[in-house]
Amino acid sequence: MSHEQHQELIQALHECAVACNHCYDACLKEEDIKMMAECIRLDRECADICSYLEQALxxxxxxxxxxxxxxxxxxxxxxxxxxxxxxxHCQKCADACFKCAEACKNVA
Known part of the structure; x- marks a missing residue:
């Protein structure tokens, strides 16, 4: 498959990485940061794999x-x-993540 055929996935990956990076940054500013630890960790993981896959495509x-x-x-x-x-920021990130997961499943 060519780069053009993956345009929809590339867009979803980009939007997800941006949402995760925003969520990550916003979570670090929350009052109860301990409660946000897993969210912060997964935001990093997700933004990294989305950015990597976008580049790889x-x-x-x-x-x-x-x-x-x-x-x-x-x-x-x-x-x-x-x-x-x-x-x-968490709710918007969740939406972007689920949309991206769906796009990924379509090519997996």
């Missing part, structure tokens, strides 16, 4: 399905954690 990686499968798992884990928190 742009250079036509032969490992699309393997990477997309791992990315979907991490996005779902991050989305499930973010969903537990009432903060607006």
């Amino acid at each position: 742009s250079r036509n990686t032969p490992f699309v399905s393997e990477l997309a499968s791992v990315c979907a798992k991490i996005c779902e884990a991050c989305g499930n954690e973010c969903k537990k928190h009432d903060h607006d």
